[in-house]
Structures are given as structure tokens and as C-alpha cells.
Amino acid sequence: MVEGNEKRFPRCFRCDDCNWHGASFRAICPACNSAKIVEASIADKGEIVDFVPVRFPPDSLKDVGPYVSALVKLNNGCKIFGIISGSSEQLSIGTQVSIRSFDPESRRLYFEPI
Ligand SMILES: [Zn+2]
Structure with a gap:
């Protein structure tokens, strides 16, 4: 999906x-003690299952400005944390989002509402 950054x-x-x-x-x-763990593909869309608005970002995220820390359940069932920049006003549990970008340096994953 993001060529060159798969790893x-x-x-x-x-x-x-x-x-x-x-x-x-x-x-x-x-969940079941099985050893059959396999890699699943990452879906690029999902829905918000939890989120926390962050008005005062920690030093490591100062450059982002106000943002929302969101737990997103991707369409393949995988839950993953990401950042949605801006305010949380337009967000709610169940809001559909898609992956906007990934910064391999900081390992920040950005989502945006669809
Ligand atoms: Zn299992």
C-alpha cells in the first residue's frame, strides 16, 4: 500500500x-491460545471506536497542533491508534475514516474523516 515502507x-x-x-x-x-497467528493485510479505511481530543500536545507532537488521538477499527477488524489533526467537533464513535499518511520517522499514522 505504501511502497517502500512495508517493513x-x-x-x-x-x-x-x-x-x-x-x-x-x-x-x-x-484469545484462544492457538499458535496460528498470521499477518493480516492493513485496510486503509475503518471507523472510530474511541477518541480523545488533545488540546495541548506533548513536546513530541507540538508540531501537529491540536489533534485527536483515535483508536480506529479498520475494516479488516484490526484496531490501531492514529492521529486526526484538528478538532474533534466533527468526530464521533463510528465516524468513518481513512488512512491519510504515515510518517516512518515518527511512526505517526494519520487518519482523516471520509
Ligand atoms: Zn485465536
Whole structure:
């Protein structure tokens, strides 16, 4: 999807037995103890399942300005944290978003409402 950045782009894993999804690799499925963890493809769209407006970003994110820290459930079932710049006024649980960009330096993943 993002050519050249595959290795550093956030990854998604799933359990072949119970369909558990996670953003970090586990040798053993935390849901059913299966060892059949396989890499799932990353979907580029999803919906917000939780979000927190950040008015005063930490030093590492000062350049972003006010932003929203969002937990997004991608359409393949993987949940992943990302940043939505701007205010949270137009956002709610269930808002559809798509991946806007990924910065491999800072590992920031940006979403935008669709
Ligand atoms: Zn499982």
C-alpha cells in the first residue's frame, strides 16, 4: 500500500482459528491460545471506536497542533491508534475514516474523516 515502507508501516496480525486481530505480533493467540497467528493485510479505511481530543500536545507532537488521538477499527477488524489533526467537533464513535499518511520517522499514522 505504501511502497517502500512495508517493513515499518503498522502491521496487523490475526488468529487463523478465532479471528482475533491485533497490531502486534503474538506467538500465541491471547484469545484462544492457538499458535496460528498470521499477518493480516492493513485496510486503509475503518471507523472510530474511541477518541480523545488533545488540546495541548506533548513536546513530541507540538508540531501537529491540536489533534485527536483515535483508536480506529479498520475494516479488516484490526484496531490501531492514529492521529486526526484538528478538532474533534466533527468526530464521533463510528465516524468513518481513512488512512491519510504515515510518517516512518515518527511512526505517526494519520487518519482523516471520509
Ligand atoms: Zn485465536
